[in-house]
Amino acid sequence: MRARIAGVAAYLPEHTLTSAGVEARVRAAGGGYRPHPTIVERMTGIASRHVMRDDQQASDLAAEAARRVLAERGTGPERLDLLIFGSASQDMVEPATAHIVAAKLGATCPVFDVKNACNSFLNGLQMADALIRTGQHERVLVCTGEAPSRAIRWKVRDRAQFVDAFAGYTLSDGGAAMLVEAAPDGGIFYRDFAAVSAAWQVGTLPGGGSMHPRDPEFTYFSGDGRRLKDAFVDNGPEIFCTALEKTGLTWDDFAIIGVHQVTMPYLEVLRSILDIPAERLVVTLPEHGNVASASLPLQLDTAIRSGRCGPGDRVALIGLAGGVSLGVIFAEL
Incomplete structure (x- = not known):
């Protein structure tokens, strides 16, 4: 058996923050450092990023994407054999965020988290592939909810701290889900x-x-x-x-x-x-x-x-x- 990508969907929060807005927020935080105007977009090529609502969690972003892909494939959560949450973000240290996503979807299948920074989803797909090829599961939902906006340093004291925190200014919130199914080929x-x-x-x-x-x-x-x-x-x-x-x-x-x-x-x-x-x-x-x-x-x-x-x-x-x-x-x- 092969593991076939049967569907994929992404969810991006409606609210966006421009790179100019990032710089303005750093200045407004009052840490003492004022970044040069346009530096974020000039260094990264990023014009805007998505920011989730205060009442949303990483699991919500994953669940939104999961609902979309399941609806598009005409598959209910009760038909899932396994749910894998592969993300650098998490709702809390325990339990696995996959449980929270499954509860929000109404899924009752086994679940687990995979965590490996920005390769977390890809490693989740790797796990789904292996478990399907070895006959342990036939229909696996791999999902992610990334919430890096909760870990960005806005109050910056000097240039060195700005450089250290700069990776955070490239990051964006979002969710994605992929339905992976057993297939004879492809x-x-x-x-x-x-x-x-x-x-x-x-x-x-x-x-x-x-x-x-x-x-x-x-x-x-x-x-x-x-x-x-x-x-x-x-x-x-x-x-x-x-x-x-x-x-x-x-x-x-x-x-x-x-x-x-x-x-x-x-x-x-x-x-x-x-x-x-x-x-x-x-x-x-x-x-x-x-x-x-x-x-x-x-x-x-x-x-x-x-x-x-x-x-x-x-x-x-x-x-x-x-x-x-x-x-x-x-x-x-």
């Missing part, structure tokens, strides 16, 4: 993952764990964007080039190529290194920001709804995440 036909775990400290959200269980100072994103980019560039190309070699394919054999999008300059660096045709990319970053693990399913949903890919087409999903983590999945829709 579906996911290649997958590979790698990690450079020695670089785990270059991007963190330290609060809530055993290191910093309660200190509010550690509840903000902290990172070194340049070191993170260098780790990807130094270690990323091999896994993706090997995927092409092992399958005997070229990028031209794919209708679309989804790449996790952090900033526009870095997307262009990676595209150039991997020699990906620009017309194969689905660029969502300028309008929607870095939606963390929801980035790849958002790109696939966007491509399907705009007619850029459909049944029988090959698609590639390229994941990059803090940790550092890399992944690639090839599938036939």
Whole structure:
């Protein structure tokens, strides 16, 4: 059996915040630092990002997307064999956010969380693929709800702290869901993952764990964007080039190529290194920001709804995440 992507849907909160609005909010917070006007958009290529309502949680974003994909496929939550919540965000430390999503949907199937920064959804898809191919499940819902707006530092004391918090200013809230079903052919036909775990400290959200269980100072994103980019560039190309070699394919054999999008300059660096045709990319970053693990399913949903890919087409999903983590999945829709 193969694991086939039967449907995908994204949910983006209605409220948006422009990059100019980000800079204005930092200035208004009164921390003492005043960022240069236009610096956020100039450095990232992001014009706006989505911000969820105060009464919404990560589980709500996932549930909204899940309802959409289930309705479009004519599948009720009672028909799910498994629900996987793959996200860098969570409603709380315990229980698994997958339980909260399932309760909101009315699903009674087994559930669990997968957590691996911005590759969380891709790893959730990896798990769904493995469990379907080994005959343990036939219909799996993989979903994510990313709520990074709750962990952005607005009160900034100086330039050094602004640089450390800068990754947070690229981030956007959003949800996505993918229905994966057993099929005799098509579906996911290649997958590979790698990690450079020695670089785990270059991007963190330290609060809530055993290191910093309660200190509010550690509840903000902290990172070194340049070191993170260098780790990807130094270690990323091999896994993706090997995927092409092992399958005997070229990028031209794919209708679309989804790449996790952090900033526009870095997307262009990676595209150039991997020699990906620009017309194969689905660029969502300028309008929607870095939606963390929801980035790849958002790109696939966007491509399907705009007619850029459909049944029988090959698609590639390229994941990059803090940790550092890399992944690639090839599938036939």
